[in-house]
Amino acid sequence: MRIAIDAMGGDYAPDEIIAGAIESIEKLDKGDAVILVGPAGVIEEKIGAKNLRKYGDMLQIVDAPEVIDMNESPIEALRKKKRSSISIMTKLAADGQADAVISAGNTGACVAACQMRMRNIEGVNRPGIAVVFPTFEGPVTVCDVGANIACKPVNFYQYAVMATMYSKHVLGIENPRVGVMSIGEEDAKGNEIVKKSRELIKSDKNINFIGNIEGRDIFKGKCDVAVSDGFVGNVVLKLTEGLVDGLFKVIKHELMQESLLLAMKFKPIMMKMYQKYDYHEYGGAPLLGVNGTAVICHGSSKVRTIRNAVMMSRKFHNQKINEKIKEYLSTTNVRGTDE
Amino acid sequence: MRIAIDAMGGDYAPDEIIAGAIESIEKLDKGDAVILVGPAGVIEEKIGAKNLRKYGDMLQIVDAPEVIDMNESPIEALRKKKRSSISIMTKLAADGQADAVISAGNTGACVAACQMRMRNIEGVNRPGIAVVFPTFEGPVTVCDVGANIACKPVNFYQYAVMATMYSKHVLGIENPRVGVMSIGEEDAKGNEIVKKSRELIKSDKNINFIGNIEGRDIFKGKCDVAVSDGFVGNVVLKLTEGLVDGLFKVIKHELMQESLLLAMKFKPIMMKMYQKYDYHEYGGAPLLGVNGTAVICHGSSKVRTIRNAVMMSRKFHNQKINEKIKEYLSTTNVRGTDE
Secondary structure (H helix, E strand, O other): OEEEEEOOOOOOOOHHHHHHHHHHHOOOOOOOEEEEEEOHHHHHHHHOHHHHHHHHHHEEEEEOOEOOOOOOOHHHHHHHOOOEHHHHHHHHHHOOOOOEEEEOOOHHHHHHHHHHHHOEOOOOOOOEEEEEEEEOOEEEEEEOOOOOOOOOHHHHHHHHHHHHHHHHHOOOOOOOOEEEEOOOOOOOOOOHHHHHHHHHHHOOOOOOEEEEEOHHHHHOOOOOEEEOOHHHHHHHHHHHHHHHHHHHHHHHHHHHHHOHHHHHHHHHHHHHHHHHHOHHHHOOEEEEOEOOEEEEOOOOOOHHHHHHHHHHHHHHHHOOHHHHHHHHHHHOOOOOOOO | OEEEEEOOOOOOOOHHHHHHHHHHHOOOOOOOEEEEEEOHHHHHHHHOHHHHHHHHHHEEEEEOOEOOOOOOOHHHHHHHOOOEHHHHHHHHHHOOOOOEEEEOOOHHHHHHHHHHHHOEOOOOOOOEEEEEEEEOOEEEEEEOOOOOOOOOHHHHHHHHHHHHHHHHHOOOOOOOOEEEEOOOOOOOOOOHHHHHHHHHHHOOOOOOEEEEEOHHHHHOOOOOEEEOOHHHHHHHHHHHHHHHHHHHHHHHHHHHHHOHHHHHHHHHHHHHHHHHHOHHHHOOEEEEOEOOEEEEOOOOOOHHHHHHHHHHHHHHHHOOHHHHHHHHHHHOOOOOOOO
């Protein structure tokens, strides 16, 4: 398996990305390869001659002299920078020269490039980003968190199907319970799109659908998969990030006020929790629905994230998630009414 | 000032509600009154003859034999149960017999009853529920969190105006910074309604508008007011609840695993934090835009919440928030394009 990694994407690129890529090689099989995409000179220098010799064919470089900035407008940037790491990385996948792509760069540009170059899986209308929330009750997959902010019911349905496959075959959850993000448990709750989406998902008896879920339910072990439009999902994702940070800040402050010793004792436990419940542990978010394996990492990705993203992309690829999605959608009778 | 309280609303009604109402009398001025609305026999018994004598005219009872259940369909329940505590409480306000209403009962029914009976402030198209999030960086007012799930830009604009008034005159924030909940800082981010709403709010130079905010920014001290549609706001509210609970569960678990002594030492600090950052501290959420003072409390409200809700309703009333909103909207040049 050949895994192309955007060496220039993310707040800590290229150093942490390249280090993560190199570390992950240790866990790959013979014949596998990591392909670092970015300015060849920069990458070669960072890797060093010793590593280049050591890893041989397992560590390749593909030159991409341009970089898309984190804040650039995705579509415009892709049009202007045809030789950017994101463009060339996705082209490798489209041309069959890479089996997976991983980027911690500009999310919008990455999603757009994957869609344009790699196209969608047959039967999928729109891809969705699936983020795994590590909760006390187990991992919960939320899809979509930002690829598609104007969702139709058929998109919700396909997110339910795709995230179920992911939860089952990558996270190992037996019969994932799927909920649709709404504002009350009762069927009458939610906006029109959510209501229609609920009916559509419910009509597929092969999905373990539990109906509406509320924001709080994600952390209560009520569901394994939560589907939402990309706007709501993105708010959920970022709110969770901000709230966790904010809460630990509060805890630290209160502990320090109480006793410095207590604060010091609490610190290693906090670090352990961070490690355990941190989404970096899951490496990145698969872009479900594109015709290939695409993993989108958080902008703050460091060595561990990239290493885990490589492992996740392997599992995704080896479990043939896309073939399972394609097969499922080709046999279901469920069709969206509006597209 | 006469404050009508739904004695039968919430998970701990009527006991905690009645106890909270009685406690709050101690802080009222002579001539003020608390009016408990619910089955007269039940309330009288709970209050006891001693308290009835002690508080005299400051503690009144208005009979309402019916109760709307937490899970009943709001509109249907209001139609069927004309003698419910929520119906009669809002009728008191409409008839000028109460200056404020407070309920921890069925939120949908309460919002609908307030709208139907009390009507909207002149110039307001739709009311919105404003919840105060107590964060490390200070209180952030989020509006709407569930009254209006299909918002138009004019609603967003009016939420910005009304929540600014609330933040300024009730929470005491000098020049509240207003953000619109979206999925990225850049102007290009967000769905169509959010984009239009942003332009509308931006066109009012009297609002301290900072543009888009993301979910994480609520806890980062970036804004004092966040406006959103009721669907997104409700997800934000409930997610926050669930995540805080979930996180404390994780902390407790990890501490217990590490050392029981450490867990015990952490407990009182956790309780202190809960007290300090708990939204019960703010008593309840004002329903901004109705022609009167209406406070919606969480279903889990206990004595402290009700006491704080009474205090908040006084401040809202005394600060003449509704008159300020009316005056503001009558002089602004900003008009929604679609209504």
